[in-house]
Amino acid sequence: MKPIYEPKGKAKEYGDYAINIYTGCPHRCFYCFAPNVLHRDRETFHNHVEPRPYIVEAVKDQLEHDQINGKLIHLCFTCDPYPTGYDSTPTREIIKLLKAHGNHVQILTKGDGSRDFDLLDEEDSYGVSVSSFKTMEPVSVYAYRSPYEKQAIAPYARIAMAEEAKRAGIKTWISLEPVVDEDVLKGVACFSNTFDKVKIGKLNYFPSDINWSAFGLKAEEMCKTLGIDYYIKESLRAEMEVQP
Ligand code: SF4
Numbered sequence: 001m002k003p004i005y006e007p008k009g010k011a012k013e014y015g016d017y018a019i020n021i022y023t024g025c026p027h028r029c030f031y032c033f034a035p036n037v038l039h040r041d042r043e044t045f046h047n048h049v050e051p052r053p054y055i056v057e058a059v060k061d062q063l064e065h066d067q068i069n070g071k072l073i074h075l076c077f078t079c080d081p082y083p084t085g086y087d088s089t090p091t092r093e094i095i096k097l098l099k100a101h102g103n104h105v106q107i108l109t110k111g112d113g114s115r116d117f118d119l120l121d122e123e124d125s126y127g128v129s130v131s132s133f134k135t136m137e138p139v140s141v142y143a144y145r146s147p148y149e150k151q152a153i154a155p156y157a158r159i160a161m162a163e164e165a166k167r168a169g170i171k172t173w174i175s176l177e178p179v180v181d182e183d184v185l186k187g188v189a190c191f192s193n194t195f196d197k198v199k200i201g202k203l204n205y206f207p208s209d210i211n212w213s214a215f216g217l218k219a220e221e222m223c224k225t226l227g228i229d230y231y232i233k234e235s236l237r238a239e240m241e242v243q244p
Pocket residue numbers: 025026027028029031032033034077078079080110149
């Protein structure tokens with residue numbers, strides 16, 4: 001098994017190399033594409049989460065045999081590197097191995113990755129994924145769990161982790177993909193100082209009331225006005241080229 005791979009298609013827009021550490025993910029995002037990609041039953045994917053067999057050993061072997069160094073490696077596409085409620089020690093061990101071979105990591109999570117901030121530096125990137133900032137009063141925003149990602153930590157708690165990462169000198173980014181509510185832009189405006197980069201992508205494969213062309217143009221205008229480094233995913237960029 002060679003767990004370090006070069007993503008293709010839409011995933012390629014996120015990084016040149018990636019590793020998927022776990023067999024499933026408990027976060028239950030309604031839009032999750034991973035069961036389709038992995039040809040797995042959705043319930044099994046969300047209920048049976050464990051490290052892929054011998055994943056740490058396989059990463060170690062591949063790093064040594066293929067001499068992979070100086071790369072930015074994305075964690076993860078078909079799972080979350082910090083599955084809430086599960087032991088993320090394999091993620092920690094893999095980060096140690098990647099760093100020991102001179103690589104850097106680009107994390108993307110809806111969980112809590114703060115346990116590994118001590119392993120990261122200014123060449124690494126800690127990213128959180130948020131599809132909506134809608135809050136449900138009177139629940140505290142930090143306790144609120146998104147109805148779209150029922151078992152992930154609260155969106156505002158993810159932001160708090162990113163703020164902690166930034167204070168620790170780690171690069172931070174936010175992935176607004178897929179956007180479920182247009183109000184994500186208000187959230188990004190509020191936290192524009194927290195993130196070094198924002199990546200924005202549309203909801204694919206599910207119906208949405210959002211006018212993607214207008215949304216994309218608004219998002220781009222906001223990023224330019226606030227001086228935010230941004231990237232618009234190709235499928236959203238294509239919509240923006242159509243008149244709103
Ligand atoms: S965090 Fe990612 S892998 Fe996990 S359920 Fe959500 S979309 Fe799927």
